[in-house]
Amino acid sequence: MKRFGKIKKWLYILGICIAASAVTGCTSDASTQQDAFFQYGLDCMAEGKYDDAAVAFQSALNQSRGRVSAREIDLCYYKAEALYMSGQLEEACKAYDAIVDYNGAADAYYLRGCLKMKLGLTDDAILDFEAAVEKDKNNYELYIGIYNALSENDLMGQGQAYLNRALEIRGDKAYDKMEKGRIYLLLSDTSSAITYLKEAVEKESKQAVYYLALAYETAGDEANADIYYQMYLDSGIADAKELCEMGERQMKSKNYSVALDYFEAALEQENVMNKSQILRDMSIAYENMGNFSMARETLRQYLEYCPEDEEAQREMVFLETR
Numbered sequence: 001m002k003r004f005g006k007i008k009k010w011l012y013i014l015g016i017c018i019a020a021s022a023v024t025g026c027t028s029d030a031s032t033q034q035d036a037f038f039q040y041g042l043d044c045m046a047e048g049k050y051d052d053a054a055v056a057f058q059s060a061l062n063q064s065r066g067r068v069s070a071r072e073i074d075l076c077y078y079k080a081e082a083l084y085m086s087g088q089l090e091e092a093c094k095a096y097d098a099i100v101d102y103n104g105a106a107d108a109y110y111l112r113g114c115l116k117m118k119l120g121l122t123d124d125a126i127l128d129f130e131a132a133v134e135k136d137k138n139n140y141e142l143y144i145g146i147y148n149a150l151s152e153n154d155l156m157g158q159g160q161a162y163l164n165r166a167l168e169i170r171g172d173k174a175y176d177k178m179e180k181g182r183i184y185l186l187l188s189d190t191s192s193a194i195t196y197l198k199e200a201v202e203k204e205s206k207q208a209v210y211y212l213a214l215a216y217e218t219a220g221d222e223a224n225a226d227i228y229y230q231m232y233l234d235s236g237i238a239d240a241k242e243l244c245e246m247g248e249r250q251m252k253s254k255n256y257s258v259a260l261d262y263f264e265a266a267l268e269q270e271n272v273m274n275k276s277q278i279l280r281d282m283s284i285a286y287e288n289m290g291n292f293s294m295a296r297e298t299l300r301q302y303l304e305y306c307p308e309d310e311e312a313q314r315e316m317v318f319l320e321t322r
Contacts, residue, residue, distance in 0.1 A: 034063035034071070041078060046275045047305045050086035054079055073099065080111065089115055106136035114149045122153070129162075138169050140179035147186060163187055174203035182211050190219045206235045210242055217249070233265070240269040244278060256285040276305035280312065292322040 041056035057079040064072050080095035096112035099105060113128030129146045136142055143166035150159035163183050169176070181196030193215045200208035213228030229246055232238055238246070247262030263282045266272065279302040286295035296319045303312055 030063040030065060034060045037063065038075065038078075041082065042271050045078075045082060045085070046272050048276045049305075050082050054082035054086060054088075057082055068102075073103070073105075077108075077111075084115065089119055093119070104135065106132040106139065106142065109135065110142055110145060113146070117149050117153050122155070125149070126158075133162075133165075138171075140166050140169065140176075140183070144179075144182065144186065160187060174200045174205035174208065177203060178205050178208040178211060181208065181215065185211065185215050185218065190215055194219065206232070206237050209235060210238070233262070238265070240266040240272045240274065240278075243269070244274060244281070247278075247281060251281065251285060254288070256289045259285050276302055279305070283315075287319065292319055295319055 037056050037060035041053045041060065044050070044053035044056055057075050061072060061075050061079065076095055076099055080092045080099075083089075083092035083095060093112055093115045096108050096115065099108040100112060109128045109132035113125040113132065116122075116125035116128060129149075132142055133146070143162045146162045147159035150156065150162070163186055166183055167180060177196045177200035181193045181200060184190075184193035184196060194212065197208050197212040197215055201212055209228050209232040213225050213232060216222075216228060217225035229249075232242075233246070243262045243266035247259040247266065250256070250259035250262060260282060263278050263285070266278050267275065272278070279298050283295050283299040283302060286292070286298060296316065299312060299316050299319060303309065303316065306312065
């Protein structure tokens, strides 16, 4: 009976997703086909082709043949993300409905809550946030995510209440120090943030180096910020998102050559989800340096991903005259 219930839930998960389209080039083996569809979906995400990514992830799901494993659940998350990025918020929400019904995962509640906030369903969103926290009370990232979702919707006071709840989590390890430092930074208590983050770095937390750099930057200490940003880059653990943030910081300071180093490092990461935006930023950096040939080339690559960007099209016309 219990097994039947899980199968029903899994059929529901498959049912809420949009129908698969034909994506050719796969073998007859279901597992191989699933891997191929999954990789194609990741490639589409990197190129900003979110509708195609959603279809590809659904095609990967279709290879499961009724089997429920961690891979299938992950594919549902990817599908929901692709739907969200394509602007299909209600369909993405339904995908999270299915995951919540299947295993009641805290992150599914949280992500569904974020979507409900964007759909203007504030009360329902907060119910989901509370359900998420109830299931994972010691997850700093969860509290920070909820804070971000609420503050982005002019509910900063309620968001800060979640941050204060996170500060009550017990723990004295490097990870605890780092996360509490991040939280103090969000609460605009820069002094406490630096204290906690320095302690985390002293406990050999490489990730804390990035947030310490950010804390020093917030405090107006550019010298220390540069030291720790470089230290973080040298650590080799920075992901594409963080590298882009560091590159954008250098862009604001008009350090275009340094910004390009960060952007190029970001492109070298695996499964880069924001490749098109990186190329756009690189084009702007090259243009500001007066390197119009490279500006044209990177903008051309960007337009392959986003041909509908009229501003970029006008910029290409300008660059072709230089």
